[in-house]
Amino acid sequence: MQTHLSPEFAGTADGQDAEAILRKCVHCGFCTATCPTYQLLGDELDGPRGRIYLIKQVLEGEQPTGKTQLHLDRCLTCRNCESTCPSGVQYGHLVDIGRRIVEAKVPRGAGEQALRWSLKEGLTSPLFGPAMKLGQAVRGLLPGVLKAKVPAAQPAGRWPTRSHARKVLMLAGCVQPSMAPNINAATARVLDAAGIQALLAPAAGCCGAVKFHLNDQAGGLEQMRRNVDAWWPWVERGEIEAIVMNASGCGVTVREYGHHLKHDPQYADKAARISGLTRDLSELLPAIAGALQGKVRAPEGVLAYHPPCTLQHGQKLRGGVETHLQALGFDVRVAPNEAHLCCGSAGTYSVLHPDIAGQLRDRKLGHLGALAPRAVLSANIGCITHLQSGTATPVRHWVEVLDEAIVAA
Structure with missing residues (x-):
């Protein structure tokens, strides 16, 4: 795609990054076929190709409007388009740039603010x-x-006390400890059963995704720096082998700390190191499954698995959860139709765009329900909460189900 950046952006970090992304786009439109909002709304400007044109126009000097902002806001940032794109267009990074620029140029109403x-x-x-x-x-x-936004209270669960030679850091997260505290405890117990000790850095907090994707990108970057500082002593001492994420939305963000902080001379190298150490919990499943062979009593019945967009598109991790749980005896199945599509949660999207989010949730639950599951599993607190708001079938993190199936020694 040919670009002619306006003097306002030519030579800037945003301009250079955006131009490199834009020039990879060949207008093919493959992305529209897998874009959830384009499928629902049928508007070219509510698909990746249309949004790319809108961002290009702004970078070339055209004044954005409220309509420009709305079309960018409606993007779920599911990054399904990145999985589809034959040219490797990094749409997610481009829309971050576009949203930041438009936010500064188009004032929002008081209620929306x-x-x-x-x-x-x-x-x-x-x-x-x-x-x-x-x-x-x-x-x-x-x-x-x-x-629907307030899940029923659940016990936090027991945290293991054994020490192991293999150690990993975990991010507790901002909403997960309050909304579903058993997920973190179950993660620690499963790791403990596999001979891995989970540690928490008390000073680490929100991964930065919430503020960053609500266009408070400066606030999000500050949270990223705080986490780098909180984790760095363990990294510097070589005490941990990985930083493990059990919420894929956090995982995709922390994996990109190196990208987000690449222009910060104080944090660029450290952030890149943190990103390199970050692993989704499912990436440890081969080792976990090997250690737990013969120690798991899988429940009867079908378990429907919804792979979050932040896992399959953001982190490009596919098939690991269902493959390794099946090896342990679980009847885990992915819906045969539209498993690649977003459920509509997308962080705060379900609050800001409830109609679109609700349609996507119901569409997803229809496909999952066709499997007649005893429970629906996922790997991200946002997906779990959003899906649960539309069904009486239990929706849980897969690690909780694995934790319950481990037979006490």
């Missing part, structure tokens, strides 16, 4: 935990829309 501020500050605040507990205490009295 307040909602977005509440999400980016509230979800990452230390007060989120107490607020969630209060919501769970009165959950039965909440209206349906709000109740």
